[in-house]
Amino acid sequence: MALTKEQIAQRIARELRDGYYVNLGIGIPTLVANYIPKGINVVLQSENGLLGMGPFPFEGNEDPDLINAGKQTITTVPGSAFFDSALSFGMIRAGKVDLTVLGAMEVSEEGDIANWKIPGKMVKGMGGAMDLVASARNIIVAMVHSNPKGESKLLPKCTLPLTGLRCVKKIVSDLAVLDVTDQGFRLLERAPGVSVDEIRQKTAGKLIIEGEIPEMVF
């Protein structure tokens, strides 16, 4: 069984370490905040200018001055700090954010990522994605392994316009967990009930399979 979005988020949450500063992109990455393991304290960064992002407000407590990078109303946790957008991307560029989680349309076996533009469609802009992928020390991509037509999104080379070069370190897809290495995608774990063969079939880029590949447990 392929992982649900929630399970992808849950699996990514296991990568969190105590004391991490984390930037979570829009979509599946946002869900990671719901699965932070007990005993682990992470601080969420929102690139519009906040460290210490909390959950959505209770109804009636929405504050128009307090939003996240997805323009959603949010709250803060104790010990939060506000700052301007230059400092926000400055701390990202300086490698102070320990982990960035974001979605992708395509990832190449060299770690290139495409997630901002589809030729022929209205281009909305890259927002902070190019800054994040070029600057973050550690990037995990949350994505589905294949597009609706069944074509692999883990490719030898990206076909879509790039967001960044050689920056993705790890992928958690609906089928597998993979590291991006100098030799290609290294398969680390597979979704419950998903065979190595299926992953091999659905990964167009170079795939490294060594030894027994454990099944994820939820």
Add this chain to the structure above:
Amino acid sequence: MALTKEQIAQRIARELRDGYYVNLGIGIPTLVANYIPKGINVVLQSENGLLGMGPFPFEGNEDPDLINAGKQTITTVPGSAFFDSALSFGMIRAGKVDLTVLGAMEVSEEGDIANWKIPGKMVKGMGGAMDLVASARNIIVAMVHSNPKGESKLLPKCTLPLTGLRCVKKIVSDLAVLDVTDQGFRLLERAPGVSVDEIRQKTAGKLIIEGEIPEMVF
């Protein structure tokens, strides 16, 4: 009669315009604050991180956290703001400070300035002087026309290590007010009782004298 230090400061103060942001260097420039013309409001910048510097505190009110660039205890005026040293030099570099007044050991007819280092003597450092002279839009130098040996300090070329190139716009010395132009020092005013001849004699750099040169009035 050559001007006193106070008169040099007083003459420079006449260059102030309402709304100016002004950085005053150590020494004679500091005295300019005592002669701000009535009806004119200027804001003093101290490059260690303050806009809105006030006078020295009354005895007993000294605050060790509140000093100027000369490390003297000071006060603030209403509407002041504190900031870090990068923003302080940022606003100088961006041309937001309207006028910088500083001292000099030598000025060349092209507007070069030397005021930080004497070969053979212990070098204390340039502090913010190089940033100020390279960045300020409008620099007035307060200086004495000749050194104690009677040698001119307004030269064709500086002999001391430079602080900055082609940056001085105006000089108020103990003998004269001069603009630094593409053609050299242009004599604008002379100190009371000081002859044009004396100024000519004591100015080693190219001196432009056109028409009647008025005497300063105090």
Add this chain to the structure above:
Amino acid sequence: MNKVVSHAAEAIHDIRDGATIMLGGFGLCGIPENCITALVSKGVKNLTCISNNAGVDDFGIGLMLQQKQVRKMISSYVGENAEFERQLLSGELEVELIPQGTLATRCLAAGYGMPAVFTPAGVGTEVAIGKETRNFNGKDYLMEMAFDADYAIVKAWKGDTEGNLVYRETARNFNPLMAMAGKITIAEVEELVPAGELDPDHIHTPGIYVHRIFQGKDYEKRIEQRTVRKA
């Protein structure tokens, strides 16, 4: 010298057709609502607008787009605006997309008098086309130029008569950066106080960067994505 003007129309009175204007805000958060309304009323045209987003159809910069006042938009994300899309596809509107951090840093560079800055954002992408790439310590960076804008229009929470500004929460975003970057900077504030009322340790934008200031009115502060959790 008095920086205080009485209302938005006075603050923007000298903005002419063809001007380059920075507008603070992220999404609809912290946008200069009063000045946008005044710009629409004034009908000034052919503007180049530098702003992280382009508003929505009926709010923010979207109101200026409706009146076809904008010739070129320089933004990082312009997704929430159907009229924007129509004008873009019809060729009436030009758009230059810039990574968000690059947009912020090019404002910072202008405010700090730095002609150019280096950022890795966009290396190897179409954003890098025509730009100098330079390697430092084994990593590639693009050289990006400081912005050069005629006006910056920002929104702060509080301001004083010296032009000092304080922002609230994430409504800060691009506002202090653009305030530093404009040749003429106009600030609208929710509350204008006499000089001396703001704590000098808490100023986000020192008044030296602000040329005109006024107390705005009737702030709508529209919420773009209202998200809540169950009690």
Add this chain to the structure above:
Amino acid sequence: MNKVVSHAAEAIHDIRDGATIMLGGFGLCGIPENCITALVSKGVKNLTCISNNAGVDDFGIGLMLQQKQVRKMISSYVGENAEFERQLLSGELEVELIPQGTLATRCLAAGYGMPAVFTPAGVGTEVAIGKETRNFNGKDYLMEMAFDADYAIVKAWKGDTEGNLVYRETARNFNPLMAMAGKITIAEVEELVPAGELDPDHIHTPGIYVHRIFQGKDYEKRIEQRTVRKA
């Protein structure tokens, strides 16, 4: 993860001989007094210190100079220190003089992940020797590199357990810049409060930049130039 340590000795425990250390402060204003005392007690040697000034003979970095702990000083102004002069003339101490704004901006660059910045300070002077000069819009600038320091040691007025810092008056100076620039940043504060007590709109240094924090004690806050006016 707990950033709070109990005292200066614990905060600096892993600083080794030969380390590069940034120390905040301007003159004797806003200097990390507790950490300096701890560095003297520890006796760590052969340090490269980046600090705007070098203290006075018997206070601030001067205390470290007395113990001959500093191999190289990177500063903008070092004038108030006779022992400094003696070591410099005898060749025991190396000094690199940097314009004050360049010093500040090279810290900023490190904190913002910018490998290099451009400044006109020092163009045409001996400071420019060996540096790339580049013309933008008719004006020459030097390319100056971001600092790369093992530790930054700063002093703030208040701090919280998340490492957020607030400075007071002109004791801010280089402290927030160096706090951003260190690979490991140590902050000593006059008052350490629980997370949530500082207003998030008033934070000068977000905690992400701070690795260790403690409440200092016995601050002397010596005044270098006591100037007063008559009542």
